[in-house]
Amino acid sequence: MKKSMKLGALALASALALSVVAVAPSATAATCKKKTEVEMFGTIKKEIREQFLAAAASYNRSQNCYNLKSILGDDSLTFLQNITPKYATKNAPTIMYDLQYIPDMADKVMDWKGTKLMSLASPGLLAAANVGGKQVGIPSTAEAFGLVYNKAVIKEAGIDVTKIKTWKDLEAAFKKVEAVGKKPLHFSAIWWSLGAHFTNMYHTTAGKTHEARLKVLDDLVDGKKDLSKDPAFKNWLATYDLLKKYNQGAVNLTDTEFDASVANLASGDYGFMFQGNWTEPSLNTIAKSTKFGLMNLPMSNDAKGYGNDSIPVGVPGYFMIDKQQSTKEERAGAIDFLTWLYTSPQGQRFVADPVTEGGMGFIPVYKGFKTKPATSMAGDIANFVNAGKTLEWINTYYPGGLQEEVGKVSMQQYFTDKISAAELATAIQNAWKDKPKTWRGEAA
């Protein structure tokens, strides 16, 4: 353990030295005798595979110490399903990217502490990948979810989305959409939207401080929480009912639902949907000239109620670097590549340029970004972030398998009126019981 930490520190030191020179490729040209191949698992997201590979190719041309190679996994499997066989065969990739299984990986990857990238990252976005004081990963981008709307429809219905702060406002907006002969809302029953994002709307408003929100998780695990007595939970249920009431999309519990919801909103027949900014590239592929926006989902009838004017902003995944099966050079290369990607002018263009222009369309989460977010939703998110109107992604802390258990079972059952609100509360409580408190440093 001690030895590996020492090695890690050594790697960090050398990487830091390298990352400084990596900016000027001509300087490094002479310093490397042998090219080191650095393996990265996946391409951050499969939707931006081409753009990521272009960035990697550009990096590989920019210096001759390292060759970054992306190895592809099976998209239909979870990160853990993909990565365990690689560890078992002593073939672990050096760079890994994930969110849900960060606690499982914590003892296998290096500590980012002391690196240039960590010092540049937004401090609030590092917390979710900090396991027991160790910085296990660093963020890729920010994403947000809430109500996604079709700007053309909203304009036609004469709605000012910035004025929507309460259920009443929202209902009035839905009615205005109906008045122009369109359908107000496609509320998707897809399990991950319900299990991770919609449940987060409760968890993120269940407490006003980070600690208070984690305390709710503690109590759920200990079986001490009675959700049906929590006012925030009652509000959340009422919000759920409101969205169900105005939902005009056909109920579909299978994965094909996602494409259907995106197609519906893009078609211009619908005003709103509950989703996130990751839908923007697909929406723009279908409806090229239409713009789409992202806004807050009110959780009560009190215009000043906590979170009513904010959107949950979080990190969809963190970069981790293996320390068990990689060499010192591989780790140095891994850090060098990621540093290049987020700090060099070329790298930043790949990160922040819109997808249609060959970039990955990311929202910058590191200091010193020269490129401005170019898409409509990225601009909306930036506005919320700048105004300090963001909510936490408590779903980042959900134990492995929980969002499936809740999203695929009780949430979909409530969606299709198979169970009552009281049964939903009990089901969520039962799903949490005796889960490991990874947010308190417990082993997954």
Add this chain to the structure above:
Amino acid sequence: MILLKEEKEVQVISARKIKKFLKFAGIPLVIFTIVLVVPFVNGFYYTFTDWDGFEVTKLVGFENYADSFADPKFWVTLRFTALFVVVSLVLVNVVAFGLALIVTSKLRSRNILRTFFFVPNLIGGVVLGVIWQFIFNSAIVSLANKYDVELFKESWLQDTNKAFWALIIVTVWQSSGYMMIVYITGLVSIENDVLEASQIDGASPLRTLFLIKIPLMAQAFTIALFLTLRSGFMAYDVNVALTDGGPFRTTELISLHIFQDAFLEGDFGTGQSKAVVMFLVVALAALVQVTISKRYEVQR
């Protein structure tokens, strides 16, 4: 002295036999050991440890088995799987035998039909699942709404019981073509003289079928029943691609349940021990089935 010589001869023969055996079976045996025996033993060992998918730190005795049996979801999936196995076993074989009778009759189109019935088997389970998901979710639903057919107005994949039948329909559609081939071989292997004799004796086609054909091709039934039994218990790809356990995780077959236990929730110990339990169940069921159906086989 003579005795010794004989012993020597026996030894030479057995050595030669072993050599011959290795020549033919050596490579398959090595592969079998590497890809089956070793992982199996290894997996069996893991059930007694705290394996987390990455490494083993200590032995835990029968804890994983105790946890598995205490998991109510395990029993639910096991029951659901048993039901699936029984229903799919009966339907696949009835349909397959029916198809085999059709394509061995004197129909003109029998060769085309053979290909036609067999093709679904050539489509991979995942592709098949996606196609049928579209059929159940979109195609049937929109047709039903157009022509007002109550039964199909809501997608079958959104109701536990109907989703079960959706799984059965796809499984039957996929595997009956393959089992048909097994039954065809059985049917054509019956010698003509027996059939002619029954004809001369004035047996009706139905009587011929039940008293002559079926008893004489009992072997085909043993094989087909074994194969469907096994594939019923191990069904995975159609389950994942068609229902993915939905709605509400009520259509998870045992393989999917085990896989999710291990890889989704990270409980590798219990996942692995459930797999061992499942192996024992399948082995026992198959053993019983083969023993019973062997009894009906006729030696000529």
